[in-house]
Amino acid sequence: MTSPILEVHNLCKSFGGVVATDNVNLQVTEGEIHALIGPNGAGKTTLISQLSGLLTPDSGSIFFQGNDITGLPPYRFSQAGLARSFQITSVFQELSLQDNVALAVQAHAGHAFRFWRNARKDQALQKPALDYLSRVGLADRADWLASEVSHGERRQLEIAMALATDPVLLLLDEPMAGMGKDESAELIDILNRLRGTKTLLLIEHDMDAVFALADRISVLVYGKVIASGTPAEIKSDTRVRNAYLGEDDN
Amino acid sequence: MNPALKNTSTAWLSVVMVVLLAAVPYVLYVSGNTFWLDIFTRLVILAIAACGLNLILGLGGLVSFGHAAYIGIGAYAVGIPAYHETYGGLDAIASYNGFVHLGLALLTSAVFAFITGVISLRTRGVNFIMITMAFGQMMFYAIVSLETYGGDDGLTIDLRSELPLINLDSPLSLYGLCYVSLLVIVFFTYRIRHSRFGLTLQGAKSNEERMNAIGVNCYKYQLTAFVLSGVVCGYAGFLLGNFTTFISPEMMDWTRSGEIMFMVILGGAATLWGPVIGAIIFIVLEFVLSEYTVYWHLPFGLLLIFSVLFLRGGVTGALHRLGKPAVRSQS
Amino acid sequence: METSILFIQLLNGLQLGILLFLLSAGLTLTFGIMDFVNLAHGALYMLGAFFCATLTLYTGSFILAVLLAIPLTALAGFILEKLVVQHLYDRDHLDHVLATFGLILCIDTMVHIIWGPEGMAIPLPDFLNSQVELLPGIVFPTFRLLIIAIGLIAAAGLYILVNHTRLGMLIRAGASNRTMVGALGVDIRTLFSGVFALGAALAGLAGMLIAPITEASIGMGSDIIITTFVVIIIGGVGSMKGAFLAALIIGLIDTFGRSFLDDIFKLVMSSEAAETAAPAVSAMLIYILMAVILAFRPQGLFPPLTR
Known part of the structure; x- marks a missing residue:
């Protein structure tokens, strides 16, 4: 664990009055598997889309390996070493x-x-x-x-x-979505094998997968990051329990 | 279809095409049916244009509706220098020399394609269709307004391009040139299709957002394909001018672009011989239908509508589907 | 003298612009609501002109003929939609283009068979076939004024449709998706047929208005459809407001280009060169304008929000 590879400062994005990303600050450390969780509509995909250059933030900045990459076209993000997968599978059919x-x-x-x-x-x-x-x-x-x-x-x-x-950093948008138990287990295995060689930022709904994989977790609710920490810290965080885990899980 | 099987069927089709397009017109011509050689010459020239359009439409998935303009550019690149060599003026380009004509045809096509491509490729979908159409029509009106070259009435080419070794006044030599050109262009598109460049274009056609996500800026590849495509059509125009020896703005009207597009789609875009097959179907339809009625556009239009409604992927696509085994089962 | 010519050309440009707006409004409706590209829109314009010509011949009244020909063109559009267009909404734009290209060939040939290869002139009643003195020394054909008036009325009607109805909401949103249309609680198939027929009627009306000046002829639609496309592209595809403003801009620029460009060119080059260059440049003027606008704004001047 060294310096942050991805730093997000005060990122904001809204769509016609609806605030999807509200002053988000986020740091991803080199080599870690970082999970981004949050209820539906929390703005996770919007955030990932900004981090991969598909959406341009209204304000704020994105630093990748120390360089400001805010506002570059999407193919430049990829050339810089950020790769993403899509929530809705996107391949060359x-x-x-x-x-x-x-x-x-x-x-x-x-x-x-x-x-x-x-x-x-x-x-x-x-x-x-x-x-x-x-x-x-x-x-x-x-x-x-x-x-x-x-x-x-x-x-x-x-x-x-x-x-x-x-890539240096992989952005995975709900990689387990729509998968069966066996398929999920296989994918968790594949991702686990990447640990240490790649940095991963992943959005995931499947809490078992998140706690099996993540070194650190950030919780996004209504466009705001309300907590960041190790899985144990997140599990015991009362704000998170109230805002999210409490109503969703048990 | 199994890739190996598909390769063999394409290989067989290639043999058939190469032999057929050489033997049939030659035999017909030697046995005194000179009229048929004309039909074949027109067919092969249209096939070249269709192959050109297919580079951007079939391979790149971009519906360009202005490609008749390049045929016009190519044809006028023969007509205008020849006109000035005969009647004086514009010494810079006045010439009967085929290389001057050819160079002018290819260069002008490339420049026109580059300029219009730079602008139109920033848009997609319906905007792209309409913009390419408008640029094509711009060329049409530009030629119409040039009274010197006959405007609406067109221009007669008194002398064909002079080339070393080949005498274009001989119908058989002219056909030979067209035939060899077609084979070269088909082979060239075959190589492109399987090259890194071709793979990139197909990726952009399939899913441009994904191409961006893996770090590819599709624009410059699409622009290159657009220019190549225009240049091939310009070359077809150069041949067409030498073939008909009468050129008019009518040959670059947007409905002509529609016909070339019809050939590509009906023959099967994105297949190697699809555009050529499409050109054959077009010529046969035009010939057969116009035998029966002067109103042959009516059944032709109906056929076009029906083929869109019921025949997806063109004739080649339909044939492929017939021979295609059931979808692979999950194993 | 100079200013009076300028004024008359201004009105001429306005009249051309209004005509282009009637055409582009129909295309904008079909594109904005159904996401359908209709190359055959020009054919409906031509049909309107021929319907009107024949009806004028039989009824002896141009006004009555127009009143009858409008629903007739709408009906033609309705039938086309039911027979062909309706089956293409789910397809991609390439299929739209090819099928409607086929429609053009069919309609052009049918017109050829029914009305013959010659064009048909439409005689105007005397009260329209006259001139009015708008300002001292400036006379302008009454009929062209009428075109402008009718066009403005149609524009006002469309303004209400777009801004004050639920259908208009769809257009303003640039929405072309069925779920949203479904959410309005209307029968989609009927709605789409109706919209297509309305677009056809507008195109037909444009044809009826221009035919007394140019006469109804085969190919009139193919010529104007591209100019209409230029209007739509400049205005921003799918935007009614954009179509209106761009139509006026194109109408004025085209008219002024054709009448004044040679004089302007003569200021900077020899008159011989100007006489060669001016027609070529004025013929290309609107396309050059389109290219320049697109270079800066690829989506046109007033693109709808979601596109």
């Missing part, structure tokens, strides 16, 4: 799993102004692509189309794609 990951490998490798050589026979692309697929347990599905595999497998694919851009 018409392409094979291997092509999906190859695109991410290629994106990380730099420009794609190569018009002649067959990318599907390009070992510099396909070998790492296959490698990332096997890391999430999808190697045997490599030539299937993304539209042909199960929902859980598409989520795994998303993580493989995010990993393929070799």
Whole structure:
């Protein structure tokens, strides 16, 4: 645990009078798995979207590895080393799993102004692509189309794609959403294996998953971070219990 | 469809196409049916234009509705220098030299595509359709207003482009040039489709937000594809000008753009030979229907509507679906 | 002299702008509410003109013909919507474009079969076929004034529709999703057919108003539809207010370009060069304007909120 890799200062975002992000301050430390929890409508996805550049905050700033990246276009966020997965699975449905990951490998490798050589026979692309697929347990599905595999497998694919851009920080928006128990367990396992090599910021509803994974937790309610701390601290925090855990869990 | 199976069927289709487009017109021409060679020449030129459009429409998923403008640019790049060589004026470009014509056609197409692409590619969906349409029509009106080159009435090309080794006045040589050009362009699109560049375009077509999320700025790739696409259509225009020797703004009217788009979609966008098959279907329909009635646009329009309503993915797509095994079961 | 020409061209530009607004209003409705791209909108404009021409011939009254032709064009739009358009709402824009392109071919050919290849002139009654002296020394055709008046009335009607009805709420929100329409508690299919018919009637009305000046002809729709698209793009696709303002801007700029550009060019270049360049530039003027506006505002001047 060293310095914060991601620092968010006084971030605000509202949509036509509705405040979705209200003066949020957040710090993610290098190497940790940081979970962001909160009730529905707390503004978690809005926050993640700002952290990945898809939304531009109204005010406040985002520092990543010491650089101010507020307001840059989304592809610059990714180039800076922030990768995200989406709450609603977002992959290239018409392409094979291997092509999906190859695109991410290629994106990380730099420009794609190569018009002649067959990318599907390009070992510099396909070998790492296959490698990332096997890391999430999808190697045997490599030539299937993304539209042909199960929902859980598409989520795994998303993580493989995010990993393929070799990010410093992974933003995962409800990776377990819509998964069965077995699939969730497998994904928790995959994410656990990333511990220490990547920094993870994850939004999750599944509290079992959160407490199984997170080093630290931040609680977002009505656009505000009301608490940040270790799982034990969060569990015993009365504000959190009142605002969130109390009414939701037991 | 199984990728290996698909590859073999594409390979067979390629063999059939290559042989058919060479043998049939040659035999017909030698046996005295010169009229048929004209039909085939027009077919191949339209197929080249359709392949050009397919680069942006099929591969990039961007519905550009102004590609007839590039055909016009290519054709006038033959007509205008030839006109000035005959009647004087504009010494800078006046020439019968084919390389001057070709260079002008490709360069002007590229510049026009670049300028309009820079602006229109910042938009998507319906805006993009209408903007490309408007830019295409701008070119149409620009040519109409140029009285020197006949305006509305068009311009007759007195002398075809002069090229070394190839005499474009010979119908067979002209066809040969068109035929070889088509094969080169089909092969070129095949390589592009499977290159990193092509993969990027297909990714952008499939899910642009995701491309951004993995760190790719799609704009510059789409702009490159847009320019390439315009240049190929400009080249088709260069050939068309030399073929018809009469050019008019009518060839760049927006309904012409619609016809090229019809070819790409009906033949099956995003497939290798789809645009060529589409051009064949178009020519056959035009020929057969206009035999029966001068009002052939009516059944043609109906067919277009029906194919949109009932035939998704074009003819090639429908054929593929026929031969496609049931969706893979989860194992 | 100079100012009187300027004034008359101002009115001419206004009249063209009003016409363009009638056309773009229909497109904005179908696009704003149904998210449907209708290339065949120009064909409805043409149909309106031909209906009106024939009815004028039979009834002997242009006014009566217009009153009959408006519901007739609306009916044509209604039938088209039921037969073809309705099945395309769920499809992507490419399918809209192709199918309505097919519709254009069909409608153009049918008009050719029914009315022949020649255009049809529409005679105006005497009280319209006259000129009024607006200011001392400035006379202007009565009929063109009428076009402006009718267009403004239609614009006022649409203003009320957009700003004071629940249907208008959808347009203002730029909403093209069915859940929101469903939330209004109306039958979606009927609503969509009705909106399409209304758009058709507006396009038809524009055709009826221009036909006495230019005559009804095949291809009149294909020419004007692109200009209408330019209007919509500049105004911001889906915005009624944008369509109105952009229509007036385009009408004025096009008219002024065609009448004054050669004089302006002659100030800076030889008159020979000006006479070559002016028509070319004035023909491209509105497209250049579109390009410049889009370079700064890719979504047009007044984009709806959610798009």
